[in-house]
Amino acid sequence: MTEPKSISLTAALDLQAxxxxxxxxxxSGLPRFTMVAYTGGALGCGQQKGYHETYRGxxxxxxxxxxxxxxxxxxxxxxxxxxxxxxxxxxxxEIGDGKIFVLPLERCVRIRSGEEGNDAIG
Numbered sequence: 001m002t003e004p005k006s007i008s009l010t011a012a013l014d015l016q017a018x019x020x021x022x023x024x025x026x027x028s029g030l031p032r033f034t035m036v037a038y039t040g041g042a043l044g045c046g047q048q049k050g051y052h053e054t055y056r057g058x059x060x061x062x063x064x065x066x067x068x069x070x071x072x073x074x075x076x077x078x079x080x081x082x083x084x085x086x087x088x089x090x091x092x093x094e095i096g097d098g099k100i101f102v103l104p105l106e107r108c109v110r111i112r113s114g115e116e117g118n119d120a121i122g
Contacts, residue, residue, distance in 0.1 A: 006105040006121055007079050011070040013090050013098035067098070073105055075118045 053060050074082050083100055091097055110120035 008105040
């Protein structure tokens with residue numbers, strides 16, 4: 001009998017949407033995940049094309065907007081519920097809500113116990 005597949009989901013979201021997606025008070029239902037958001041690190045733009053601002057009298061065009069990246073490893077049965085949870089927490093209906101990428105996860109090892117595969121994911 002084959003073990004169910006492990007899946008990696010990566011979501012590129014607006015900075016606030018990423019916080020909302022992981023906030024238990026929003027009812028998103030994401031119990032475990034890693035959020036990558038550090039100053040100057042996660043930047044990007046898509047259809048929203050950035051914005052203009054004035055700093056000390058100088059007009060500046062900001063093309064790269066602050067983003068957050070969620071990285072979540074799940075067993076196959078939890079792929080759609082996890083996608084739904086991210087969407088519930090991040091969707092505003094506006095351009096810039098982000099994207100979710102679903103990829104096969106070749107291997108997962110829990111460092112503490114040495115467990116591998118679905119057992120390591122939990």
